[in-house]
Amino acid sequence: MNNERILIPIPALFSFDECLWFLNRNYDDCLHVIKGNAIFKTLEIGGEVILIRIREKAAFLEVTILQGRASAENKAYLTDYVFEWFDMRHSIQPFYDLLIADGRFAYMTEAYKGLRLIGISNLFEAICWCIIGQQINLSFAYKLKRRLVERFGIETEQDGDVYHVFPAAEILSAANVDELKAIQFSQKKAEYIIGIANAFANGALSKKFLLDLPDFDSRKKALTDHKGIGIWTANYVLMKCLREPGGIPHGDVGLLNALSNHDIIKDRGEAGKIQALFDQYQGWESYLVFYLWRSLAVKDLA
DNA sequence: GTCCAGGCAGTGC
DNA sequence: GCACTGCATGGA
Incomplete structure (x- = not known):
């Protein structure tokens, strides 16, 4: 040691x-x-x-x-x-200035003071995590991720604790659908993850490839061209991995719930009001999403 | 049994 | 482009 x-x-x-x-x-x-x-x-x-x-x-x-x-x-x-x-x-002071000027979220600057947007720097992991989490509840999603990691990832041990690394794309590209179905992945999730793993393994997709693209929209397009990556996943990945400030996981259930809790929207179909909100936060949209997700947990802990 | 969960692809217009 | 549908799988 x-x-x-x-x-x-x-x-x-x-x-x-x-x-x-x-x-x-x-x-x-x-x-x-x-x-x-x-x-x-x-x-x-x-x-x-x-x-x-x-x-x-x-x-x-x-x-x-x-x-x-x-x-x-x-x-x-x-x-x-x-x-x-x-x-x-970088400083998040400009974001706090916007929150305070807004009023509706000013409390966040104290309640969540200093919270940073925790990222997922491994692009392959970020995409897989999205596919795992699509349309299932989060606790089950974490269970699926654990099974995948424990089955295919490398691990190390210290003082009786086991530490895991997310599996490499080369490993998962060699897996087959039935192996993933055996750990409760649906047919589609299994197909998507293996497909994405193949794209990474053969060089069709990488973080550098995305970063070298000229702008936000071309990165989004490059992501959604792959099976299993829709608008939500592309934006989530752009937000958490590439740290695009404009990454907003549109349609996200948690985001909509948070907006509803704050009386920004009354139901889930008010895209205009959501757009108007994010228009006020240009350059900090993904931070606002993250803070809104943060706000969801208060009830859980109570 | 029903409804929902940090959606996606395919189809039809 | 947009709305609608089928699909999966476990948890409350």
């Missing part, structure tokens, strides 16, 4: 507690472990398995490498990864 540390300065309007809260909601996510006030996560960097612990230390996030080499390359990768995961690169 080496226990080398990386210290990342905490920016303004950043709350590690809100990160912890989000990652430790009522769901059983298999891709990280929360113990005390620390996050444990396994990553695969160039074929090497790295286990890290992230916790708050005064004005820093302390990233400790518990397994794997603390090479300069790995430390640079991990620093970049944490910045990206917790969206620490």
Whole structure:
């Protein structure tokens, strides 16, 4: 064990507690472990398995490498990864200015102060997670993800806890529909995931490919060209992985419920009112979605 | 048994 | 383009 540390300065309007809260909601996510006030996560960097612990230390996030080499390359990768995961690169003050000016959501600037849009930087994982979650309840979705990861992903163990890495596309492209159906995936979900895995494995789809496209609409088109990726999934992925500020998962049940709770809409068919709302948040649409999702949990916890 | 869940593809107009 | 339909699968 080496226990080398990386210290990342905490920016303004950043709350590690809100990160912890989000990652430790009522769901059983298999891709990280929360113990005390620390996050444990396994990553695969160039074929090497790295286990890290992230916790708050005064004005820093302390990233400790518990397994794997603390090479300069790995430390640079991990620093970049944490910045990206917790969206620490830029100020969210302009978003807060909009919330306060709006009034309807001004309370969020205190209630969820410092909450950042927690991302999924692995594009393949982000798409698979969407396909898993399509049209089923979230707790079942997390169960399906856990079965998939435990069946096909690599894992590491420390102090009696097991840590998983999301399966590589090359692995899942070699799986067959029946193997996924055996772990309660529907026929369609199984077909979609294997199809997407094939697209990644043969190079037809990658994060770099999307990033190299000229604009938002061409990225969306490149995503929805694949079976299993509709408008909702494309926007979710653009929001959580590519961090497109304009990514709005239109039609999302949780989003609609949150808008209804805030009396923005009365039923689910008022696209005009939703558009008008997001028009006020240009450049911060995906942040507003994330904060609206955050607002849903208050009742759950009560 | 019914309704719903962080939808999608296919069809018809 | 838009509305409608069938599809899946588990949980409340």
